[in-house]
Amino acid sequence: MDTTKENATLYTYEKEEGLLAYWAFDSIEDGLIKDVSGNGHDGKVLGEPEICPGYIYNGIRFSKPGQGVIVKNTKGLDFTEKDSFTIEACFNWDGVISGASWPCVMQKGLDIAKKAFNYVGFWINSSCRRAALGITGEGGTKTCNLVAQVNNTAGWHKLVAVQDGKAGTLSFFVDGVPQRQGNAINASSVGMPLTMGFCDDSSVFLGAIDEIKIYNYAKPIDFEVTGVDVMEYKSFSYTDPESGESITLPYRLYLPEDYENSDGKKFPLLFFLHGYGECGTDNIQQIRVLGGPNLLLDRVLERGDCIIVAPQCQASPAEYNWVPINKQWGTGSRELTEKPTISLAAATELLKTFLSDERTDKSRVYAAGISMGGYGTWELITRHPEWFAAAVPVCGSGIPSLAGRLTDIAIWAMHGEADTTVPPQGTRDMENAVKAAGGNKIRTSFYPGVGHNSWPQAYSEKDLLDWLFAQKKDNE
Structure with a gap:
């Protein structure tokens, strides 16, 4: 289903320095969520999800299993422990468990069926109403799961992961507030797709997501009140x-x-x-x-x-x-x-x-x-x-x-x-x-x-x- 937002002229996407990928979810065009960074990481829409009011303007809502977005062109989105990167994602979870207790907002590299366990992404632990940044390397033997309590699971929340390759740190922020910090990890998964709203049949996210961005540097988190x-x-x-x-x-x-x-x-x-x-x-x-x-x-x-x-x-x-x-x-x-x-x-x-x-x-x-x-x-x-x-x-x-x-x-x-x-x-x-x-x-x-x-x-x-x-x- 193609959905194009009205008043499209209200929003333009400025080219940001170091921006590798940006999915704004403002419309579905030809069955795709476009990477508006211009770097070609367009995502294929699965199962007819709907465009809905989002964190900024529009977002995408997944209402049943089988819906999601998959990005197969992930060139430039693989990171080792020496790389710096920033990943941002906004979500509005319906609070419903479908399958496993870890609904997936977005991730790259995890495929249980293929025994691929080098990944990075955001999940929700629905049993305790917490958001988690999961990053795993070395075939799943080296793991950093940073879990944070989300105050009021209802409504929109913004998750940010920042890895500083030089400092060797990985930091997790929820709604602009620093939560946890761990060690940088090699999560490179060359050739593996990036998925949104799921990572396998059991980790289905029901709700809305918006504003997913990936940068090639450790973005300074400015805590100035604005x-x-x-x-x-x-x-x-x-x-x-x-x-x-x-x-x-x-x-x-x-x-x-x-x-x-x-x-x-x-x-x-x-x-x-x-x-x-x-x-x-x-x-x-x-x-x-x-x-x-x-x-x-x-x-x-x-x-x-x-x-x-x-x-x-x-x-x-x-x-x-x-x-x-x-x-x-x-x-x-x-x-x-x-x-x-x-x-x-x-x-x-x-x-x-x-x-x-x-x-x-x-x-x-x-x-x-x-x-x-x-x-x-x-x-x-x-x-x-x-x-x-x-x-x-x-x-x-x-x-x-x-x-x-x-x-x-x-x-x-x-x-x-x-x-x-x-x-x-x-x-x-x-x-x-x-x-x-x-x-x-x-x-x-x-x-x-x-x-x-x-x-x-x-x-x-x-x-x-x-x-x-x-x-x-x-x-x-």
């Missing part, structure tokens, strides 16, 4: 005035460089509500999406001129979600509850503290969210329409009966046409209801063939940021 990780760790305490129940809401905060010495300057504010997959108390997951990048936050932060506030709610009990999803999840439209959940109430009070700050441009306050956070975005702007200039709810559902409150807010709602988790009819209902109430500031984007994970397409819309930051409330 991107959304620069956002400050904060918390906000809230007590319900009626019940007396208290909650502490973790949140991440980005303030522009000149915020403290603004000298009268005012800054727009983006208030972001995460999806159910990012629930927790770690104050980390909510600035990503299922462990992968959050393209909206990444793009807004790059501007450097917008306050970003991203709170995090708990997964259970349901009353601690942004909306009571145990009652309303999967509905095309819904009604507003008398009171918000305690987490949304806390988030609302948190936002109020920024609205009361003279450095916040109250004419340019924006709300955004995905999935459960899309529900929360619709509810937040419905309860407080006077606060917001614009909103970007993705794969959520609103309250059509109260759409008349939203006619003065610029809304860009996005949804996958094939979403079976939150039906796209919910977005259509809101579009129709707002327009019926006299609103003309709502726009929608629907993505054919895309399921619930529509945020990569939504947040890759070329004019999204220009549109968002052009929105301004009147009379402010």
Whole structure:
């Protein structure tokens, strides 16, 4: 099955120094996953896996045994203990065991049937929920298995192996964090293929992989904090005035460089509500999406001129979600509850503290969210329409009966046409209801063939940021 991504012009692959191979998995062309490094290591697709939302843009999903990718031209991909190399791979494991307890993300050189045991690759030990870098030489007699605990097996994770031939070391990193170090090993396996998603019939990986790169040097691992990780760790305490129940809401905060010495300057504010997959108390997951990048936050932060506030709610009990999803999840439209959940109430009070700050441009306050956070975005702007200039709810559902409150807010709602988790009819209902109430500031984007994970397409819309930051409330 050939799958070509839409908006292909959004992503170009720059030639990196020392890059031997790069499989981006953005499309399947003529039954192949192309090596976009230009070095000819194209992989043959087996068993009709599907292109899916990936770590960066698209990835490839293996849903049953017999699916995978095999690269037979592996010239230049054989390493001895004297060679330096770096291998990067991203995975999102379904958590399902198919065959052995070591699902294979990618590897080169292992073929049990042929008794070939010189190999290097990444596996998952499903019995203990750990990722492993396995490298073996000298016919399997010399082994270095570096195992690391993966915090939260759900979602995307990035694995990196770095061998320094001069130093004689092999290092393993998970999600940018150094894990284990061992000795360099001769894992040369000339003529053996490289496989992705399997290494034999028993080591089948079910899930998605993306962004596999191989370099011919020990890539320096820069642990400088960059991107959304620069956002400050904060918390906000809230007590319900009626019940007396208290909650502490973790949140991440980005303030522009000149915020403290603004000298009268005012800054727009983006208030972001995460999806159910990012629930927790770690104050980390909510600035990503299922462990992968959050393209909206990444793009807004790059501007450097917008306050970003991203709170995090708990997964259970349901009353601690942004909306009571145990009652309303999967509905095309819904009604507003008398009171918000305690987490949304806390988030609302948190936002109020920024609205009361003279450095916040109250004419340019924006709300955004995905999935459960899309529900929360619709509810937040419905309860407080006077606060917001614009909103970007993705794969959520609103309250059509109260759409008349939203006619003065610029809304860009996005949804996958094939979403079976939150039906796209919910977005259509809101579009129709707002327009019926006299609103003309709502726009929608629907993505054919895309399921619930529509945020990569939504947040890759070329004019999204220009549109968002052009929105301004009147009379402010």
